[in-house]
Amino acid sequence: MPTESKGFVPTEDQRPAVTVDVVIFSLVENDLRVLLVKRRTPPFEGMWAIPGGFVRPDESLETAAARKLAEETGVTSVYTEQLYTFGDVSRDPRSRVITIAYFALVPHEAIQHQPGRYESATSWFSLAKLPPLAFDHEKIVDYALQRLRYKLEYTAVGFRLLPHEFTLTELQQAYEVVLGEELDKRNFRRKILAAEVIEETGKISRESEGRPAKLYHYRDDSNPEVKTRRLFP
Amino acid sequence: MPTESKGFVPTEDQRPAVTVDVVIFSLVENDLRVLLVKRRTPPFEGMWAIPGGFVRPDESLETAAARKLAEETGVTSVYTEQLYTFGDVSRDPRSRVITIAYFALVPHEAIQHQPGRYESATSWFSLAKLPPLAFDHEKIVDYALQRLRYKLEYTAVGFRLLPHEFTLTELQQAYEVVLGEELDKRNFRRKILAAEVIEETGKISRESEGRPAKLYHYRDDSNPEVKTRRLFP
DNA sequence: ACAAAAGTGTTGAGAGTACACCCATGC
DNA sequence: GCATGGGTGTACTCTCAACACTTTTGT
Numbered sequence: 001m002p003t004e005s006k007g008f009v010p011t012e013d014q015r016p017a018v019t020v021d022v023v024i025f026s027l028v029e030n031d032l033r034v035l036l037v038k039r040r041t042p043p044f045e046g047m048w049a050i051p052g053g054f055v056r057p058d059e060s061l062e063t064a065a066a067r068k069l070a071e072e073t074g075v076t077s078v079y080t081e082q083l084y085t086f087g088d089v090s091r092d093p094r095s096r097v098i099t100i101a102y103f104a105l106v107p108h109e110a111i112q113h114q115p116g117r118y119e120s121a122t123s124w125f126s127l128a129k130l131p132p133l134a135f136d137h138e139k140i141v142d143y144a145l146q147r148l149r150y151k152l153e154y155t156a157v158g159f160r161l162l163p164h165e166f167t168l169t170e171l172q173q174a175y176e177v178v179l180g181e182e183l184d185k186r187n188f189r190r191k192i193l194a195a196e197v198i199e200e201t202g203k204i205s206r207e208s209e210g211r212p213a214k215l216y217h218y219r220d221d222s223n224p225e226v227k228t229r230r231l232f233p
Numbered sequence: 234m235p236t237e238s239k240g241f242v243p244t245e246d247q248r249p250a251v252t253v254d255v256v257i258f259s260l261v262e263n264d265l266r267v268l269l270v271k272r273r274t275p276p277f278e279g280m281w282a283i284p285g286g287f288v289r290p291d292e293s294l295e296t297a298a299a300r301k302l303a304e305e306t307g308v309t310s311v312y313t314e315q316l317y318t319f320g321d322v323s324r325d326p327r328s329r330v331i332t333i334a335y336f337a338l339v340p341h342e343a344i345q346h347q348p349g350r351y352e353s354a355t356s357w358f359s360l361a362k363l364p365p366l367a368f369d370h371e372k373i374v375d376y377a378l379q380r381l382r383y384k385l386e387y388t389a390v391g392f393r394l395l396p397h398e399f400t401l402t403e404l405q406q407a408y409e410v411v412l413g414e415e416l417d418k419r420n421f422r423r424k425i426l427a428a429e430v431i432e433e434t435g436k437i438s439r440e441s442e443g444r445p446a447k448l449y450h451y452r453d454d455s456n457p458e459v460k461t462r463r464l465f466p
Numbered sequence: 467a468c469a470a471a472a473g474t475g476t477t478g479a480g481a482g483t484a485c486a487c488c489c490a491t492g493c
Numbered sequence: 494g495c496a497t498g499g500g501t502g503t504a505c506t507c508t509c510a511a512c513a514c515t516t517t518t519g520t
Binding site: 007008009010012013014015016017018053054055056057058059060061082084085087088089096098100 | 240241242243245246247248249250251286287288289290291292293294315317318320321322329331333
Binding site: 167168169185186189208209210211212213214 | 496497498499500501502
């Protein structure tokens with residue numbers, strides 16, 4: 001804390017509450033969705049909201065975000081990034097609440113729902129058909145989507161939405177769904193392989209109907225955030 | 234705030250304190266510098282720190298950052314952007330403090346020091362020769378510098394470090410100082426003009442020794458954050 | 467006329483984009 | 494053998510990078 005004997009110093013009851021909210025993205029049925037929870041208490045009772053909660057005195061912000069993610073999805077080590085901090089005075093009608101928003105990319109197959117532990121209901125919503133959201137959460141989701149698209153254009157983190165092993169066609173479809181545009185197959189493959197973040201496993205997938213596809217996975221020796229030129233389109 | 238009847242709810246004394254810190258950049262003597270204040274109270278008494286203070290109950294985070302900026306520099310409408318939120322448990326040895334860091338670009342000529350109003354001393358430090366900083370402020374400054382460089386590579390906000398009117402050579406020097414590399418004069422001019430964020434004023438500068446230079450200023454009809462391809466180098 | 471800084475075009479290399487056909491398997 | 498999706502190469506365009514001389518002013 002940077003301040004001195006001067007200026008405004010808040011009393012304990014003037015301190016804002018601090019929460020973390022996590023925008024959790026996943027691909028379900030080849031569709032980009034976010035996980036929402038239904039509120040059971042006022043304000044906004046019955047409305048959908050992104051998962052979040054208070055930061056505990058003994059945990060860092062990243063830890064709080066990871067804890068929230070684990071509580072809602074059962075998933076522990078997935079791509080998570082701080083998004084933005086929202087602190088408008090009246091964003092919560094009850095009292096001053098500042099929230100540090102995160103976003104996470106979760107492979108859908110990894111998720112184990114924790115039914116009814118805390119929440120009355122959690123559900124995945126397509127970004128095209130979001131319900132009305134509590135607080136300023138619509139703004140937060142919009143911002144997260146913008147950032148996700150930007151991330152995918154300039155880096156190679158798209159595979160974080162997929163299972164551990166995946167085919168190039170699955171990866172391309174993930175990019176197409178998130179970016180909302182079709183990509184050329186040959187150019188996509190050339191670029192994603194040139195980024196040197198994924199490699200063949202040697203195995204092949206027998207999922208598809210036609211010719212079997214090679215399976216790829218993440219190379220953990222090099223980082224996916226290679227921001228050189230624009231990767232896509 | 235997203236939470237319900239469940240889980241952890243902090244009592245008032247478990248709430249973290251919330252501050253904003255502002256990394257203020259300016260060009261002084263063709264050198265990129267940050268404004269630091271000398272702490273007069275423990276902890277880190279006598280050490281330098283970036284300006285900051287508590288968020289008041291009735292002001293937004295952006296307002297708090299703008300207020301801090303005005304208190305330290307007298308400047309009101311300059312380029313300001315939220316940087317990152319730092320919230321490690323022990324970043325302040327006294328108590329839990331979460332800080333939302335901002336960075337600002339200030340034209341040096343616009344600054345009026347507010348001597349001794351609050352601080353014992355404020356001073357501009359070259360980024361190459363920073364003193365030891367209080368708290369985790371070195372990390373914050375490093376991160377701000379990284380972001381500033383990234384911003385300048387992909388957008389055309391460099392002129393925010395300059396007076397209202399400036400020559401292309403001055404602008405190029407600003408980019409060179411921040412990015413730490415020399416740029417080609419012809420390529421620089423072509424690119425910065427292609428971005429269509431600045432235009433000729435019609436006036437000429439008689440500052441330089443040789444041939445007089447055209448003065449340019451910001452076109453407020455188009456936004457400087459045109460992220461197309463990489464602008465520089 | 468000379469010093470000092472402003473201003474201005476062209477060329478070659480590399481990256482990006484568009485585009486169509488053969489391949490391996492299951493049924 | 495045919496339907497289905499997997500896998501591959503090339504030509505054109507355009508952007509990026511490298512590079513040196515002329516112009517305008519003050520002294």
